[in-house]
Amino acid sequence: MRGLLLILMLLATPLRAEEVVLGLSQDQVSISTNFDGSEIIIYGGIKRETPIPQDEPLQVIVTIAGPQEPITVWRKDRVLGIWVNTDALEVSAAPSFYAIATSAPWDEVINESEDLRHTISIPRAIRSIGAWSQVAKPQDFIDGLVRIRKKNGLYVLDEGAVNLRESTLFNAAIHMPANLTEGEYATRVFLTRGGRVVSIYETSIDVRKVGIERWLFNLSREQPLVYGLLSLAIAIFAGWGASAAFRLIRSG
């Protein structure tokens, strides 16, 4: 058993010949009241025990993925002259946010099978189990979802956004939009050669509401009745306040 393990380790060693050393400009994103997006700078170097292999150029892929959530994708169709939601696909898990930055055009950095294995590209990141039993053409629904989220800046593929110097140092800036949800944002860095992944580095960025945002959110979940009454009280008070203020203005 131990011998087998040793052999496996020896076999694994060439894969580990190049390793990522990573830095993040911030490993935490605080959503405060005036939050309007954030820029994450990812920088790093490649650690080697051996000289730089000269066969195929090194490429880098950086991905940041928001929390996975189940969603429903609807398709409208014409029924009796009006457009209504007819079919729905329940997607079991799709990231709320997904950004990919690469050091070269997509086809040059990774091949199909490696993409499938590591679920890197945007369509691969969306898991739709049992899609075929729900609708006739699930791919149309997935495409629709990707199209909508790309338009909202939630799904991004930025080819060439990773700067790679001397096959050793790299950096990338990933923009996170204002409409972020809370959670752990899984951050992955892939090193590839000839379309094959040679090294992976994983970490996470913590996206959290802070201050009054945090307090209000917690209150609405933990004490919903208090929260509701507080909302009403604010509404009544504001209504009375405006009325009183206007009476003062008119009489004064």
Next chain:
Amino acid sequence: MQIYLPIAEVSVNAYLLLGLGGMVGVLSGMFGVGGGFLMTPLLFFIGIPPAVAVATEANQIVASSFSGVLAHLRRKTVDLRMGTVLLIGGLIGAALGVAVFNYLKSMGQVDLLVKLCYVVFLGVIGALMFIESLNAIRKTRSGAKPKRRKHNWIHGLPFKMRFRTSGLYISVIPPVIVGVLVGILAAIMGVGGGFIMVPAMIYLLGMPTKVVVGTSLFQIIFVTGFTTLLHATTNYTVDMVLAVLLLIGGVIGAQIGTVIGARLKAEQLRILLAIMVLAVCGKLALDLLIQPAELFSVGTAGGH
């Protein structure tokens, strides 16, 4: 200035929300409508999730209606007695409406039903009110005396009650029925129901237009307050930050609206409301008839 909304989880421009709140507030003060039928689609448009928009809108309507009612109370244009009778009917109707809503939800297509409800009711009410007020304006122009309200079958019903402010002596049955019907529709359509209540009070109950606005607002406060609590405790979709931004604009707008409303003639007020109702109806109808640019839409799992 961008502000992040904690429940809606989107970042929006604060001035835009203040402006929207103010605009809808003016309409609320002028016509006695909550403005939900206008505001909710506008909030969808700027990217607020529908569930949050509907719930938060109810909270904002409480504020603008309360502000409007205070202004009307000072001018003694609220029929508290009529308002209470309508409200009793309204709460019964709202409870029935929620039951109907949940039943339809279990069958799917509740989304479509809500939209069709909007189109049909806004269309019918808008058209009727438009024609009626146009006739009224023409009559005053030609100098003919406005017709006195006629006695009809409504005056033959039992349980009569005197509504001094409205100058009516009628049975409580028609206002309660009106309240129930409006309550049902309000619960299904997710609005205060002012745009149905106002014409119902004018044309079915024969109340004077000036009293109708204040009385409608009075009733709306309670219905939307109830709705807010219901949404906050069951769906957690009331966004307080969004509500505050909307209602700051809203309460100021409502005060301005009341002043404008007091200067306009009743027929002019009605024809303006009619035009607005028809415009919203037209927009919703077009959305249903024209092929949308994006056939797909994304919703949370299980929701519509």
